[in-house]
Each structure stands twice: as C-alpha cells, then as structure tokens.
Amino acid sequence: MKSFRNTADAQLLAQAIVNTIPEPFLVLDADFSVLAASRSFYQTFGVSPDSTLGSILFDLGSGQWDIPALRELLGTLVPSKTTLDGFEVRHDFPGLGERVMVLNARTIVYDDGATSTILLTFRDVTHSRLIEAQRAELLAKAEDLLRQKDILLHEMEHRVANSLQIIASILMLKARAVTSEETRHHLQDARQRVLSVAAVQSHLHASEGIDRIEFSTYLEKLCSSLGASMIGEGQSIEIRVIAQPGSVESARAVSLGLIVTELVINAIKYAFPADSEGSVVLVTYEINGPDWKLVVSDNGVGKPSGGPPEEGGLGTIIVKALVDQLGAQMELTSSHSGVTVSITRATFASHMPIAV
Template structure:
C-alpha cells in the first residue's frame, strides 16, 4: 500500500537570508500613521516577500489594499490583489478558495491576452488540481503554463514549469519522464543560484527514487533538500524534509525511524497554517502506525483527516484515510466498519480512476476479454473431446458465427463508408462556419474602426468651433457614436457573434462617459444592478443609445457646481419585459421640459423607446428617475 501522494512543489516565494532588516523597515512604514495611499507601494513590496511565510499578516495587507480608493477601478492592480488572495488561501491550506481566486486571475488575463499572467495562474491551478487528485485538469493547466513560459518566460519561469510537469508525471507513475524534467529544472535553478528551487527539485527527485527503490540516491537528494531548507530557514520546507525522510525509512521497513521523522514533521506543521500539509503528515503517521501494529492509534490519526475535508477537498487524502481505516478495522475484527470504509475507498478510487485513467481501463478491459475468450476456447475443446454431438453443435455454431461475422463485417464496411462521408461533410461545414465567423468578426472590427474614425473626426471638428452649443452638440454625437462602437468591439472580441453581454457593455459605457465628462467617481458614485444577460444586436444598439442619452443628461445637468451624488442604473428582465431604471439624486430633470439644446436627445430617446415598444415615465422628486419598460427585445 503506497500512500505517498504529495509532491513538494515550490510555487510561492520565500524570504531569502539577510532580508529581515528590510522587512522590518517595510512593516514600520505600514504600521505608521501616514495616509493609506502613501503605504500602497510598501504594502505591495511586503506582500511579494511574505505572502507565503506570513499568510495571516498578508490577508491584513490585502484588506488594506482593497481599502485604497480607486483600487477596484484599476483592473490590473485589482487582479494582483486577487492573485495574492489566492496565495494566502493556499498558504493556509484552503485550496478550494485558492483555486477560485487563481481561476479568476487566469480568466482575466485570458481576456486581456496576457500570456505571462495566464502562465502564472495556470501553474497554480495545475498544481492545486494535482494535489486534489484532478489529474486531467492538472495536466491541462500545467501544459498551458509550460507552453506560455517557453514562449515568453524567463529561464526561472521555464524551470518552474518543468518542475510542475515532472510532478505530474511522477504522480502518474511515469518516473523516467519525471526524472528527465526534474533534472532540466535543477540545472536551471543551479545556474540561477536559486536555493529554494534546488531544495524543491532535490525533494521531488528523492520521492521518485524512493518509488524506484533506489534508496541511496533518494537519501542523497533528500539530505540536499534538508541542507538548503535549513539555510533558508523555512519551517514549511523542513516540514516536507522530515515527512519525506519518514517515507524513505518506512519504505525500508525502518518503522521506528519513520515514526520519529513523521512526528517531527507533524509538530512543525501544527505550527503552520496549511491544512493540506498537516493532513499529509497524518496520512503518513497513520500508515506507519498500521505497519507497526498500533491499530487503534492509526484509526484515531486517520479519522482526523476528515476534519478539514471541506476546506481542501483532497480526494487523495480521503482515499488514503479510507484505505487505512478499512485495513485497521479488518485486522481488529470490526468487519462492519472495515466494509463501510472499503466501500468509501472504492468509491473515491473509482471517481479518480474513471476521470483520469480511461486508457488504462480500456487496456484492462481488453485483457479481461482475452482471458474470457481463452476460457471459452478451452471449454469448447473439452466438449469436443467429450461428445461428438456437442462437436457437431459447436461446428454449426461456428458456421453461423462465421456467416454472422461476415454480415457484420460487410455492414461495418458500409457503415464506415457512410460515416467517412458524413465526417468529410462535417469537416467542410465546420470550415465554412469558421470562415463565416471570421468574416463576421472582421465586419464588426471594421465597423468598430469606422465608428472610432467618425468619433475622432467629430472631436477634431469640435475643436474648430467656438460656439459652445454647437461644440456640445458635436460632443454628444461623438458620445452616441462611441456607444455603438463599444457594441461592435464587444462582438469582435467575444465568441458570441450574435449578442452582447449587457453587464460588461454598460460597465465599459459608464467608464467612457465618466471619462468624457471628467466626472470623478468619488464625487458621483455609480451603482450598477444589471442582470447577467446577452441581448441581440438589434436590441442592444437602440438600448445602448437610450442609456447613453440618459446617463449623459445626469452627468451634465444633475450635479452642477461640483455637487456630490449617486447615479443608479438598473436593468432587469421580468414577465417578458425588459425593465430599465436610471435615477440620480441631483437637482432634478424633466425629459419633456428640457431646453432646446437637448431636444434632439429627447426625441432620440422617445423614438428609440417606441422602436422597442417601450413605455417611459419620468419622476423628478429628490432628483430624477426615468423608468422604461420594453416589450420588444431579443435575447441572444
């Protein structure tokens, strides 16, 4: 029974020697009474260096960053905060929340086409799924990370990617490939004088050599890991060292020495915050207790593994615990509990097996069928020797079988030809559809570019006009053009060519309008309550123009003389209607009694509302609230 499932995989930075004075200086700045905005740069620096070693403190630093005004509007900074949230959650062993944060980070960088950002989070997603037993997902993201880093990353990045792939191969039992990748990573870390990286790879090589029963090579690599981790001075790394040495001794049947090392690892990890690593030590201890005949203690230690199962959701740990409990209860004569735990072990094993080892299942199934066929031939031979009648029946069965086989072969050939023709047609249709999508995307791209050109021409024209009313009208026209350009930009960038995500579109539109009219978000607060829906282009274009006009009216007239207030935009679907509400707490504005300089905008709103079969109402109390119920709209 081999219960070793964890790989010591370095994904997060550690604090190097000689940095304590530097870190103390940063902490002094952060604890001072200077304004929070002036602490932003020190907070980022400190997070970079202690996010793994001091996760609780790092969570406080993350909260401080989120409290800085404007951090949410800067998407790149906000995504860095999300990345550090993922780091701290992994550091405390909450792999479920950590995985969510890294997935959010990956999705953002995938949208912005930032391959290095994708590589960073892909490596984390891959190793977290590897720890949890999700092998297919782990392989997918580790290969993505490796491809991204090979294309654009540094040598250290590529070394880390090779280390991750090697860990995957090791868990899959492909030890030769794992050793090859580990040595590639070790060479790069050695050239870079990266002590943490070298410690990491030596530990992983030690585990592979243990599985290969090359115990001398294993111990040599583990001793080097212990040396490097002692130099760095990280309890996290030393926890792995003693755990892995215990594993080495256990595989050599030196159970007392294994037990001693496992206990040291457990005590170190009880002082840390990673539930995953703590449960890894408990698996190790329970396993060696079982081998030492200390069955009751093994049961107690294995039961503790389920205390954190919701936080880390590690199938591999639960699998190991159920296997230990099943064996311990069977030895002690509690066959009912032994059977219950064996069932749970089998269920989790089947879950991992069916998800990640389909090829192995097919191979085993083929072997099983071969054995069945051999048994059937032996039985027929026995019957032939025993009875001529049985021989005659058998021959008849063979003839019928041959005819059936011929018919099946002939039908299979015909079916193959039909399927081949269908697949060829499908391929041609797929190519045609892809070409059509590319053409549609190109059309949206060109429309967007042309609208942006019109917007630029309007800007140039407005700068040559001295009459403020005329210049303002041109600026309003420019705003309308930009609202349509955003729609075509969204269609060009996304897979859905028939519709636009309203929430994303309105977020971009509001940002554009706030920038156009130089509105500080701290003066006029924006509240969006938008259903997550995708509208057909024939609906979103008039709707976007209506919303553009109403927001423009509020920003231009509702908050004069630097007045502060709140602008609320709400869009909901209810009872076959699309309900739009735009309100502000400004000085009040009546769409029907607006000045002549806004008459075109008023007419435009009413005309577009009528186009979508909408009913409009305006309330001017404590500001202005415009409500429109659209009966004609299409979801994409």
C-alpha cells in the same frame, strides 16, 4: 427438440429457422466447414448450396473470407467460448461490387464438451458507411466555412472598430474647432453615441460572439467610459451601475446602450447645475425571463424648466424611437429629489432601487 420423432425433423426445423434470418447467416463446425447457410447468404453472395455446404469458410467464393485476422479471431472462439463482434471486411465481391461487411459470431458448445458449432452473421453496412463518410466530408466543409466566416468576421470587426474610432475622432476635432457652444455640445453628444456603439462592437469582439453579449459587463464599461469623458474635473458626480448578470442579443444591447448614453449624458448635463458632494447617477438593469427593466435615475435638482430637451430634442427623439423599437414602455418621474426614467419590457416587478 426432444419432442421431435427423429433427427431429420429437428434438422428440418433448424434449417427453416436459419432461412428466416434476413441477414446472411452460416453455421460452421469446429473446423470452419459450412454445416448450413441461410437463403439470404446464397442470394446475397450469388453462390449455390453445392459450392457452399461442406466447404471451408476461407475457401468460399473468391477467397474473400481468407483473412489472417479473421482466421485468428475465429480460432479463439471454440477453445475460449468467446464471441466475435463487429469484425469489418471490405471487399470487391463478384456480382456485388465493393461492399463493407460486418461479421458477428457466437460459439455453441454442447453437453459432451467435445462438439461445437459457430454461428456467423454477415451485415452489409456499405450504405451506412457511405453516409458516414459523406457526413464527415460535409462536417469538414462546414468547419472550414465556419473558420472562413470567423476570419471574415474578425476582419469586419476590426474595420468597424477603426471606422467608429475615426468618426469619433473627427467629431471631437470638429467640436474643438467650432465657436458655437451649442454646436460643440451637439458634436460631443454625437461622439458619445458613436462611442456607445463602438463599446458594444468591442465587447462583441472580446466575447467572441455576434449574437449575444454579457450585458452587465458591457453596461459597466459603457458607464465608466461616459463618466471618464463627460464628467469634468470640477464635478463630483458618480455613476453607479447595478445590473443582473445575463446575456442579451447584440441588437438589443446596441439599442439599450444608446438609451443609457442619452439618459446618462442628460443627467450629467442638467441634474447637477451646482457641484455638490454625493451627486449620483444610478443605472439599474433587471431581467425576468424574456422581460427586462432599465432605469436611469439621479438625485439632482429634478427637471427644471428650460433644462433637458423637450419633445423635439434630438436626445428625446432618439430615446423614444429606441424604446418603441424594443417594444417597451417609458415612464419619467421628476421631483425636487431627482429624475427617474424607467424603461420596461412587459409587466415587470422590480426588486432593485430605482432612485438614489
């Protein structure tokens, strides 16, 4: 400023700088009289320089700035050299309607220590506040819809669980009533398939989710249930589960659960024709990113002729259909030391035991 020839030139530059500020802007003296105002201030609030310059801030317009809290805050600026940030004013301005303005202020104290000015900016945040209010309203509605959805889901889960238990009970009653041993076995197998689906459903309910479940926990509970219902008192068969922790989609969990049910039932029924100590059915599950491997093996007598269902058996048909549905490949190996069924999604290098 020292390069200017006179004070008038410096004032002209200062006013030009003020006018370039896009937001309404005021320069006040220590008594809050307006020394300068930006062009945007005049345009925004529809006032003239004659009614603005030299007037006290709190007397401008219809007295919209005569706010006790604002008076108090501005009154602390000069003596303490502090700043004012984010002071919000909501007012029905003439010609503008209701607006929300955010005020920010800075104090400049000159070298003599006795002279100071206040720089005051006004920012119209009406639109952003409206968007925030709409967003909050939409969020509240979304949360309400989610609560309603949860209530409906819990009700649906409860009804599905009851329905599956009723079906399983009916199948058990029918199995006890029929005289044909073959029919009885088919009904018992069907009951286990229903219970397998019910186990997934109950696990989904316990995990409070409908998309994914912790599969290792589900697999352990499923195999425990299969052992309790399928292994007779005179059989010394153990079902072991080795599964890596990780969640899977509920749809895949249902399919894998049905596969495990079929293979474990098959092993219990055919792998151990004579009771012997150390009879084991081993179920392993590994994951590697999007790929996985499920193996059900036993240390029984292998696949005897006339034992497990052949190509047309219902259990075999179900397993193959589910494997295809999962986009996986199935491999069966049999020897005198047992049967191993491996179901693999993509190329998978196993690090778990696949036989017992």
